[in-house]
Amino acid sequence: MAANMAPTGNRAVSAFGPVSFVQTARVLIRLAWARTGSPVLVLGIAALLLLPMVFGLVFASRGALSGDPVDFLMGRYDSLVAGLATPLIALLLGTSAFSAETDDGTLLYLVTTTTPRWWIVASRVLFASVLTGLLSAVAVLGTGLIAVSTSNPEQVVSAYTIAVFYGGVTYAALFTMLALVTRRALVSGLVYVLFWEDALSQTFQGLQYLSIRKWMAAVAESLTPSGSDRVGPSLPFALVAALVLVSVTVYLGGRRLHRPRISRIGT
Template identity: 70%
Template sequence: MPTMTSERTTAPAHGRVSFVRTALVLMRLAWARTGSWLLIAGIVVLLLLPMLFSLIFASRGALSGDPVDFLLARYDTIVSGLATPLIALLLGTSAFSAEIDDGTLLYLVTTTTPRWWIVSARLLFASLLTGVLASVSVIGAGFIAVGWSDPEGVVSAFAVAVFYGGVTYAALFTMLALITRRSLVIGLIYVLFWEGALSDTFQAIRFLSVRKWMTAIAEPMIEGGGDSVGPSATYALVAAAVVVAITVYIGGRRLDEPRMGKIGS
């Protein structure tokens, strides 16, 4: 008597999304979209600017004054107030802006990659690169000014602080790129006026200023520091975490397929 055998049919299995591989692909794509010679030239100028001031300081010898005062002033105004936010602005806005214009972003959101992970990978690329470059600028300027010595821990403190600031600024400007097509202009106005003039004029704005958050991170690591009026290091860390979380959430919502036409509008 013939036996009936049941054949089990299985649907083709689709592998799970590899978040690590996807992140690497997205970061390589982000570099391809941002690695233009003009952007690289702008970043190099920003990196070399504090080193140029240190070179002038070192060339004057004893006439230059206290190296601690010099480093504190240059790190606060040039690195924290100018170089770090502008590097983050260039890296945080360029990738999404270019992909919105040429339609690459529309292709990305049709894949199985979660939209929040697309934003996270872009943020990881911009934040790590900004943080590393800003820290290199701090260390380079410090080495030119005082050699291998680190008076009162100023160099190491600001190297950590600007890395933190690079991550926070990158999150802020990545979110801005997903909200408006004028992210570069708005970000530049924000850096020059809000972080520059207003945060130094009005005390309350210090609690909403990434530049002042960087100072709060650096001060406890400097000998004799940590007594200035403004946000604490704990406040700065929590505020940065909130900015990153909001960026990932809003970015994921903006990349939602039915809302694609509103991205960058």
């Protein structure tokens, strides 16, 4: 990403040799963390992760009176982790970096280097998706450990660990794209999570195929014995839809960064 880089053929070369995509991604990810790792954001994410664990503690404290652990875990995972923590964490991580870099001029510097625009977007998606997936998995594993110790009834804990990591990647791609195409990415993301996924997709069954939360449910239920007869998006559909969404985000995001009106990017 040094300023003394010059294109040679189809490859960017600096005075020190070819540009390393791995090293460039590391720099971009560190920069994204510097823009998003504020105390307020860390506290907000911590609260989202601790909420399902509090319910797990209440469940464990009641002993035999708590009921079926499978129903409890699936309910808490679906509503508090997949339905709340995962999308909101992805929204915060996927939108805040581009917004901050637009305000302080860092993004304008990035797009004037020889770093491919699509690689800038891909690195941002990688940062937001991996961090969201890992944090969501911590919420799933922590809640399961508190509620049912090391047991894994009907593979619910392992199934949702995989599902929320999948959801972290998919949500991060969507919200990164929103950050690049609109100045109101945070508001648009909240409308999608709280209105589209929570209200509309519950009312109109056809909209489930455009709901990342339902895609996550398809992944989770495909890994549990009780999910074989589910109605809605299938596992193959969810996987293909996520791949398409990530690809479109990287492609359109790269095209968006080629345009000069950088000031329109943000939350």
